[in-house]
Amino acid sequence: MEHWSVDEYKNFTNTNKRKTKYRSNKVSIDGHTFDSKKEADYYCELKLRLQSNEINGFCLQPTFILAPSLKYKADFIVFHKDNTSEVIDVKGFKTKEYIAKKKVFEDKFNLKITEIE
Numbered sequence: 001m002e003h004w005s006v007d008e009y010k011n012f013t014n015t016n017k018r019k020t021k022y023r024s025n026k027v028s029i030d031g032h033t034f035d036s037k038k039e040a041d042y043y044c045e046l047k048l049r050l051q052s053n054e055i056n057g058f059c060l061q062p063t064f065i066l067a068p069s070l071k072y073k074a075d076f077i078v079f080h081k082d083n084t085s086e087v088i089d090v091k092g093f094k095t096k097e098y099i100a101k102k103k104v105f106e107d108k109f110n111l112k113i114t115e116i117e
Helices: 006-015 037-051 096-109
Strands: 027-029 032-034 055-060 063-067 070-073 076-080 085-090 113-116
Touching: 027 037, 032 037, 037 055, 037 076, 037 085, 063 096, 070 096, 085 096, 096 113
Parallel strands: 085 113
Antiparallel strands: 027 032, 055 076, 063 070, 076 085
16 A cells, blocks of 8 residues: 655645546636636637727626526627627537527527637
8 A cells, every 4th residue: 555645645636636527727818717718719819809990899708687597698799890799608518508598598689699619
């Protein structure tokens, strides 16, 4: 039987961090924490589009009330130059919960969610 010192055990547990449920890693940029690198990359793309005057602006993680105890939080809303807006969700994996909320959202608000995969 092998015995570890306290320091050896701490080193082992620090180097073998548990993987997240969907294999994504949180990323922080400009003081905002994103659920994945893909979402953070899309944020950087939106910043560039805003700087180049391609879009009017964007909003991070807007929350929509679907029912008294049911909310949907999108990743972004993008405000286009033609005064339209687009609800964006950056997806690596579509959960059953997301699919159900997407249907309720689209029916209630008569808007489509654009999925970035």
